[in-house]
Amino acid sequence: MNYPVVKGAAYALIQANGMLFYQGTTQTQERRKNGVSEHLEKLPDHLRSFEEAVSYAPNQVYIGNLNPDELKGIPRPWFQHPVPDAQRDGRFGEIMPEDEFIGLMKIVDAFDLVILEESFQVRVKEKLAVHPFLKGIKDFEKINKNPGNQADIYKLTASDSAQPIYFDGQLVGCVKKAHEFDESLSHHVMFENLVGKASAVFALKLLMAKTGLNPEEVDYIIECSEEACGDMNQRGGGNFAKAIGEMCGCLNATGSDTRSFCAGPAHALVEAAALTQSGIYKNVVVLAGGASAKLGMNSKDHIKKGLPALEDMLGAFAIHIGENDGVSPVIRTDAIGRHKIGSGASPQAVMTAIVADPLDKIGYRITDIDRYAPEMQNPEITEPAGAGDVPLANYKMIGALGVKRGEIVRADLLKAVKSFGMPGFAPTQGHVPSGVPFIGYARKMIMEDNITRAMIVGKGSLFLGRLTNLFDGVSLIIEKNTGVIDTGFNKEEVRGMIAEALRDLAKSLASPAKR
Amino acid sequence: MLKGKKVAILGDRDGIPGPAIEECVKSAGSEIVFSTTECFV
Amino acid sequence: MDLENQARIKELAEKYGKDDLIVVLGGAEAEASGLAAETVATGDPTFAGPLSGVSLGLKAYHMFELKDQVDSEVYEEQVGMMEMVLNVDEIIEEVKTYRK
Structure with missing residues (x-):
């Protein structure tokens, strides 16, 4: 059997303080409820600079400059231990500042909904014009066109006709509503969808730049964010995937959107694996952009505890699944884990369905997996909010499952957790942390023979x-490629068929001819 | 303590989810009047 | 605690009264579980939701505290594994303080 392979992965982060403050739901709810809010008054003092966001160790892990194990060696709190000489450019990705991203939103906007103030637009254009690969993006010239003036932008946002865009505390633009009455095309929805589109475009362009993937070789794109695009007659009709591929020159691709909350990316990877293994498509990209709504989601708790507003990063990723090349790690499509409708909701029922059942299918034990990548949320973000250390809790559940199955001695539970676990490093962007942030490293570590296999776990x-x-939950195992490609020609089978034919011939020669 | 009581359940996605608590308190003879699961991520 | 849930608990407390209604928590961690227990007992200490300044006087228990009252097989199946995962003693200690 030819398993499909993971050919590459790219990761994008965008620091978005303006969106955190004006579009994050925790803040929008607060604004709606209280004219004067203590939280909103304090929040600006807790926003990080771009440099602080770049040198934040979990962010450096996400874009591929530090591996997750190196994070264990950096003392907590990580925000007080910046990575020296940290760069925005990474092995697998890049961290972008908000102003450039706002410019990218205008470039990917196909319906002239984004208006940028003239001087801001000029400044951003100058920055994007020297970006290594965005300078050549389709429709780049849009950033030269139709600037707005501050008074008009203010009027549009004040009259509830547009969602404001802020940078560095200044109103620099807006996203207009796309229909007078249609709530599915409101400025709020259009803002979120354009953020999702632009960040996913950035991730796909990164994938091409970092791995050399030729856009015209992409056959299919599966978008798996948590947004919905459509109008009032088909809210969530889609299709983010093609809109994103169009911006990146994927002229030969089609695509569609897959949803299952945070488990969406794991579902999408399984679909991509099936489409390539079956031969329907040769190259499939699974991707998703970020969610502005979730920015600063737990910022009230962060501020109360004197932390920076750490949820200031939009996350995005793009993963290339292809036919077996004999080199890249394979996806074991014979051992897909899934939480079934009848599986039950208790944590052990969920973990049994997602983790233990697929292992049983191929005769593996819990300890045969070198690394598990469940929900890789950064604990520095979730702990102050009362959700605990989410990856660690998942690792303990997997270990406890091993204890129940007699594969791990209870006294060794924490040792096992240490061996197959990693600290969480992903921003709390819902679908973004769910297993997929480790795929880039899993591929690298497997190809460098540091590990043999990893399990990616998505939960929703x-x-x-x-x-x-x-x-909901889905898992998949990524494993070292044996290097043997099944060509469809089986020597043994052919040998057997020839032997059988010769036997029949000998028999017919030996028996007397019938008359 | 649980028997014969009305119970409101506030489960946690990363702790014990609502439906798992439901099964437990049902077995103790309580009536569930509300059950939800919170999600911080 | 989620604002919508605060509203629901408030409604239920008005309907059933604090002697008949108890709250069962499934929190992953001591502080958040304590916060929920406090919110339904003496009001939302964060002054964010409908229970701000509202003292319902409800008693809240974490699921871990009710182990003895639940069918042991059901408990094992539904919650057993989480005893190995979460900090049971710390959670119970914290939630308990809000019933005094």
Whole structure:
């Protein structure tokens, strides 16, 4: 059997303080409720500079400049221990400042909804014009066109016709509503969708720049964020995937959107694996942009505890799944884990379905997996908010499952957790932390023979949509490539067929001819 | 303490989710009047 | 604690009264569980939701505290593994303080 392979992965972060303050739901709710809010008054003092965000160790891990194990050696709190000489450019990705990203939002806007103030637009254009690969992006010239003036922008936002865009505390632009009455095309929805589109475009362009993927070789794109695009007659009709591919020159690709809250990317990877293994497509890209709504989601707790507003990063990623090349790590499509409708909601039922059942299918034990990548949320963000250390809790659950199965001695539980676990390093952007941030490293570590296999685990809270109380989860195992490519020609089988034919011939020669 | 009581459940996605608590308190003879699961991530 | 949930708990407390209604928590961590227990007992200390300044006087228990009252097989199946994962003693200690 030819398994599909992970050919490359790219990761993008965008620091977005203006969006945190004006579009993050914790802040928008606070603004709606209280004219004067203590939280909103204190928040600006807790925003980080771009340099602080770049030198923040978890961010350096996310873009590939530090490996997750190196994070263990950096003392907490990480925000007080910046990485020396940290760069915005990384092995797998890049960290972008908000002003450049706002410019990118205008470039990817196909309906002239983004208006930027003239002097800001000129400044941003100068910055993007020297960006190594964004300077050549389709429709770059849009950043030269239709500037706005501050008075008009203010009027549009004050009259509820547009969502404001702030940079460095200044109103520098807006996203207009795309329809007078349609709530699905409101300025709020259009803002979030353009953020999602622009950040995913950035991640896909990074994938091409970092791995040499030729855009015209992409056959299919699966977008797996948590946003919905459509109008009032088909809210969530789609299609982010093609809109993103169009911006990146994927002329031969089609695509569609897959959703399952934070488990979306894991579902999308399974779909991509199936599409390539079946031969339907040769090259599939799984990608997602970031969520402005989640910026500063737990900032009230962070501020109360004197921390910076650490949820200031939009996250995005793009992963290339292709046909077996004999080199890249394979996805074991014979051992996909899934939380079934009937699996149950208890943590052990969920973990059994996602982690233990697929291992049983191929005769592996919990300890045969070198690294697990469950939800890789940065604990420095989640602990002050009362959610604990999410990856560590997942590792303990996996270890406890091993104890229950008799594969790990109870006294060794923490040792096992240490051996297959890693500190969380991903921003709390929902779908972004869910297993996928480790794929770049998993590929590298497997190809450098540091590990043999890793399990990627995505989990999703379906109950947030208020249609079901069900939970969700999907897992997949990434493993070292044996280097043997199945060409469809099986020598043994052919030998057997020839032998059988010769036997039949001998028999017919030996028996007397019938008349 | 649980028997015969009305119970409101505030589960946690990363702790013990609502439906798991529901099963437990049902077995103790309580009536569930509300059950939810919170998510911080 | 989620604002919508605060509203629901408030409604339920008005309907059933504090003697009949108890709250069962599943929090992953001591502080957050304590915060929820405090919110339903004496009001939202963060002054964010409908329970700000509202003292419902409800008693809240973490699921871990109710182990003895639950069918042991059901408990083991639904919660057992989380005893190995979460800090049980710390959570119980914290939640308890808000019932005094």
